[in-house]
Amino acid sequence: MIEQLFFAPSNCEQGVSTARRPRKGVIVGAGQVGMACAYSLLIQNTLDEMVLVDINQEKLKGEVMDLVHGLPFVEPSLVKAGDLASGDGDGADVVVITAGAKQRPRESRLDLVQRNVELFKRLIPEVVQHCPEAILLIVTNPVDILTYVSLKLSGLPSTSVIGSGTVLDTARFRYLLAEKLQLDPRSLHAYIIGEHGDSEVPLWSKANIAGMHLCNGDIADCAPADREFLNHHFEQVKNAAYEIIQRKGATSYAIGLGVTEIVKAILRNQNHVLTVSSLVEGFQGIYDVCLSLPTVINHQGIGRKINLALTSTESKQLQQSSEILSQTINQLRF
Secondary structure, three states: OHHHHOOOOOHHHHOOOOOOOOOEEEEEOOOHHHHHHHHHHHHOOOOOEEEEEOOOHHHHHHHHHHHHOOHHHOOOOEEEEOOHHHOOOOOOOEEEEOOOOOOOOOOOHHHHHHHHHHHHHHHHHHHHHHOOOOEEEEOOOOHHHHHHHHHHHHOOOHHHEEEOOOHHHHHHHHHHHHHHHOOOHHHEEOOEEEOOOOOOEEOHHHOEEOOEEOOOOOHHHOOHHHHHHHHHHHHHHHHHHHHHHHHHOOOOHHHHHHHHHHHHHHHOOOOEEEEEEEEEEEEOOEEEEEEEEEEEEEOOEEEEEOOOOOOHHHHHHHHHHHHHHHHHHHOOOO
């Protein structure tokens, strides 16, 4: 009965190939962030094939079951639980890495970083072995440190290793300012650069609406009332993750959307400017560290970096941010 539902194409039809290479991505880590990425990628028709990988096989299978039961509501996609060693990641265009250890009670940040480095020392070579052509997109925190570690462990070109960086910080920055000014956040242009963390840098000199700048020059030159307003909103941006974690345990939805923007820019060759983390060699006297700058993202991964003209305050803050990251890198063992 079932075989009667279909018929073979004609010889002419069989001779015509309309196949194209499917857009394939792998997500390593099926925790809250990994699944938020998976869900966002799925509902925005970003991939033709999505493979999820996690050490917890039972949870992984349950998460995939939950996703695939929704496939009738979205564009056709293949979603499956997989294993890199079994070849499930073969032909992947991008590998999104969200796997990482959680901080233990009384554990220092450096101890946590080193544990994640130990995890990456096993994971990154395996990813490169089984997905040699893929661009690596690192989401695990501390993202700038682990992007640098991944670059060194992978042996890949610096254009092929990207961190999610301050994409989320930049989105928060725009949203909170736009909310106060009663604007669509997409109509307000502003960036957070540097570390994805406490030393991140707001580019007040570049924040603008339709070319009209919020701050004419250095923030130090703004009127006291304007400076207080701007600094208040930056503190909200910087502390947003802490507040979310205190209230619900982890951030997930917004970073899932941010990761999707990066993946779309890669797969669709969009030349989209995003504040991702990548290797910096020479900008503002900064060398051999991964941090975020406005960067053109396309099918190569990292296309070009925008050559920003910074104020003296912004330049000093960015250099301080890079020094903090360099100090942490120099204490690691990998």
